[in-house]
Amino acid sequence: MNRHRHALQLIAEARPAVLDDAPDRPAPLFPGPAEPVRPGRIGGRRLILAGLLPTVAVALAVGVAVVVSAPNPPAGSPPTAGSTVPARPVTARGVLLAAAEKTATATAPAAGAYWVTEAELDHVYDVGGYHVLGRTEEQTWYPLRSGGHVVSVTRWLGAAPATDADKAAWLAAGSPARWTLTGPDGKQSGGRPLPAAPGAREVTVEPGGSGFDLGGTPLTYAQIRALPTDPDKLKARLIELDDAAGRDGAWTPDQIATWRVEMLFSQSWTLLSQLPAPAAVRAATYRMLAGLPGLTVTENVRDAKGRTGTGIGYAYRNADGSSVETRLVIDPDTGSLLAYDQKSDATLLLDARFSDAAP
Amino acid sequence: MTHPSAHERFAALFGRHHRQVYAYAVSRAGRDLADDIVSDTFLVAWRRLDAVPDDPLPWLLGVARKVVLERHRDAARQLSLVAQASAPVEGDVAVAVAERAATLAALDALGTADRELLTLVGWHGLAAREAAQVVGCATATFLVRLHRARRRFEHALAEQSAVVAPSRPAEEIRR
Numbered sequence: 001m002n003r004h005r006h007a008l009q010l011i012a013e014a015r016p017a018v019l020d021d022a023p024d025r026p027a028p029l030f031p032g033p034a035e036p037v038r039p040g041r042i043g044g045r046r047l048i049l050a051g052l053l054p055t056v057a058v059a060l061a062v063g064v065a066v067v068v069s070a071p072n073p074p075a076g077s078p079p080t081a082g083s084t085v086p087a088r089p090v091t092a093r094g095v096l097l098a099a100a101e102k103t104a105t106a107t108a109p110a111a112g113a114y115w116v117t118e119a120e121l122d123h124v125y126d127v128g129g130y131h132v133l134g135r136t137e138e139q140t141w142y143p144l145r146s147g148g149h150v151v152s153v154t155r156w157l158g159a160a161p162a163t164d165a166d167k168a169a170w171l172a173a174g175s176p177a178r179w180t181l182t183g184p185d186g187k188q189s190g191g192r193p194l195p196a197a198p199g200a201r202e203v204t205v206e207p208g209g210s211g212f213d214l215g216g217t218p219l220t221y222a223q224i225r226a227l228p229t230d231p232d233k234l235k236a237r238l239i240e241l242d243d244a245a246g247r248d249g250a251w252t253p254d255q256i257a258t259w260r261v262e263m264l265f266s267q268s269w270t271l272l273s274q275l276p277a278p279a280a281v282r283a284a285t286y287r288m289l290a291g292l293p294g295l296t297v298t299e300n301v302r303d304a305k306g307r308t309g310t311g312i313g314y315a316y317r318n319a320d321g322s323s324v325e326t327r328l329v330i331d332p333d334t335g336s337l338l339a340y341d342q343k344s345d346a347t348l349l350l351d352a353r354f355s356d357a358a359p
Numbered sequence: 360m361t362h363p364s365a366h367e368r369f370a371a372l373f374g375r376h377h378r379q380v381y382a383y384a385v386s387r388a389g390r391d392l393a394d395d396i397v398s399d400t401f402l403v404a405w406r407r408l409d410a411v412p413d414d415p416l417p418w419l420l421g422v423a424r425k426v427v428l429e430r431h432r433d434a435a436r437q438l439s440l441v442a443q444a445s446a447p448v449e450g451d452v453a454v455a456v457a458e459r460a461a462t463l464a465a466l467d468a469l470g471t472a473d474r475e476l477l478t479l480v481g482w483h484g485l486a487a488r489e490a491a492q493v494v495g496c497a498t499a500t501f502l503v504r505l506h507r508a509r510r511r512f513e514h515a516l517a518e519q520s521a522v523v524a525p526s527r528p529a530e531e532i533r534r
Contacts, residue, residue: 011481013455014462016389016456018484018518022381027373028398074457087521121488122496136488140497152497154488206495216472216507251514259510266503274499289449309421316506340499345487347499 059062089113092295095310100286105261105353106279110352115221115276119315122304124162125194126345127179130169134159135193135304137350141359142211144221150211151359154200212275214238215267221276229280231287238267248283257273258317261292265314269328272337273349301329303339365452369405376419377401379483386478387427388434389443399426417489420479424493440466440474473508480505487531 094135121136135157142150159169159179170176179194212219215238228234242263251259271277271285289295289312309331315323329339339348366479377397384396400423404411412418427435440463468472479490 006512007487007516008477008481010458010462011466011477012510014444014459014466015482016385016440016463017387018443019382020378021385021390022378022397023394025377027370027377027399030402119499123486138488138498150497200413202414204412204492211497213496216504255514262510263507266506270500270503274497345502 006181008319035203090297090299092297092312093290094156095297095332096286096295097292098332099281099330099335100290103286106335112356113144114148114355114357114359115144116140116183116351116353116355117128117142117349118351119273120157120304120348120350122346122348125159125179125181127181127194129173130166131162132159132166132170132179132194132196133162133206133304139354140211142276144326144354146210146220151208152204152206152207153201153359154204155201156195158198159196179246181276191280205285209230214270215241215263217241219275224275224277224281226279227271227281227284229284231284231291234281234284235264235288235291238264242267259286262314262316264288264292267336269292269340270327273340274353276352276354280346303329304346305348305350307331307338309338365408369401369408370416371407372411375400376416380423380442382421383483384424384427385443386440386476387424387438387481388431389438390429392434394425395469396423396431399411399423400449414489417485417492420483420485421495424475431467433470438467438471461516465518466511468515468518469508469511472504476501476505476508477512 022321032107097265116139118137118139121138123134123136124131124136137155137157141152142152161170173345179196181194209218210219210220212221214224228237237261242260268289269284272282277285292314294314296311296313296315300308302308302312307329309329311329313325313327315325317323324343326342328337328338329341330336331338337349339346341347369457380392380400381395384393384400388396400419403426404419404457405417406492410418423427440499441460444459444463475494476490479485479493480487483490485493488498490505491498496504510513
């Protein structure tokens with residue numbers, strides 16, 4: 001029976017009661033002064049998320065809805081004068097190789113002191129009886145020279161009923177302006193509030209390090225620039241990094257093969273969305289992906305920002321034989337990556353650029 | 360000079376969150392060290408009260424994490440969650456007890472890094488973005504790491520279940 005349950009749910013249920021044995025006690029009195037409290041830091045709206053809780057893991061493809069699997073261009077698209085529109089490739093391999101071509105010819109942006117990424121993180125929350133879609137924007141500044149700090153600026157953009165049916169349920173519930181999330185124990189009593197209104201900006205500074213990471217291995221900007229531009233060599237390098245990170249226990253060759261396909265699919269997302277990889281490395285990433293087995297293609301996928309792209313899907317297998325569909329959404333016109341979605345989470349890439357201006 | 364409201368603010372912070380920091384400390388380094396880790400964490404919070412963000416929990420757990428890494432690394436490495444968990448209460452369903460024991464044993468079989476990610480989400484109720492803040496990486500990086508940790512957990516659990524239930528057909532215990 002336990003084979004049929006989600007790993008994180010099993011873990012949540014095995015939470016030892018001893019974790020909650022904290023003694024009741026007053027706040028300790030420490031010697032020495034606290035830092036002066038700046039007014040204005042207090043009372044700001046708290047940014048609250050409870051994504052990835054096993055209890056809210058609803059099987060919804062969020063933020064990315066399949067509009068239509070149309071063989072023809074959408075009715076509203078402008079006709080191309082004087083030339084024949086080439087047939088769009090409809091295999092995952094074709095889409096990825098075309099994206100590689102577009103990427104390889106992209107003009108190299110000027111480097112700067114920082115690599116800046118902007119993304120929107122969407123999550124569907126189960127608020128008891130219906131679902132709401134919560135959105136957070138996140139801007140991250142990675143220092144390209146040593147000695148800098150990784151700075152993240154996040155802001156809760158608010159939440160709203162996820163679908164028309166959810167909206168009807170929300171209206172029937174009296175249109176609440178905030179919800180209570182289900183807690184880790186599966187009960188609402190332990191849950192945290194989820195406000196419908198947007199929140200304040202929050203800044204996090206992580207001192208030291210580049211912040212770049214590939215498969216658990218920290219990389220410098222120079223190491224990222226030196227990644228292989230040949231798809232086979234890139235694949236070998238990723239496998240080498242992954243093997244170095246280690247695997248516990250005994251694995252059969254079949255299990256290792258499956259693991260590696262999943263790992264390469266995951267690392268492609270990191271390479272294409274987070275790292276300041278040169279165009280040739282990004283193109284090699286698409287070409288490497290094109291060689292992976294088990295990819296699916298969905299045309300005319302629209303993300304929460306209304307952008308249309310082509311979905312390249314991969315189904316991760318769970319221990320129970322069920323699977324989790326994960327999808328990269330690629331803009332077929334530019335070859336750039338638009339979004340990544342998995343179950344109730346979606347990440348929409350809004351911008352990635354070099355910048356000389358400090359955060 | 361200490362601001363008059365600093366003590367009140369600190370007391371409120373402690374009252375709201377010391378249980379959560381304790382739970383985190385037990386899950387990382389065990390019961391015996393949990394009180395020390397809570398004290399050390401809130402000492403940092405007191406000294407740096409102005410740096411505590413509006414949503415303090417990820418920040419506090421990030422501090423607790425550094426305390427564990429700096430002072431209790433060996434305890435964290437040697438921690439057995441199976442040994443930490445109390446004996447099953449009478450009346451618990453035997454299947455559920457066995458399942459929980461297998462889950463904890465599988466977590467024990469993982470490296471500390473994997474175990475940390477899985478329990479941050481599974482036991483401490485943090486969203487990916489918050490958990491990423493605790494371990495000091497980007498959210499997307501955290502999701503990828505969590506995914507890998509989950510794979511390794513499932514693998515460890517399959518091996519664990521093979522030990523617990525040797526009669527199970529091979530296909531079922533295969534990950």
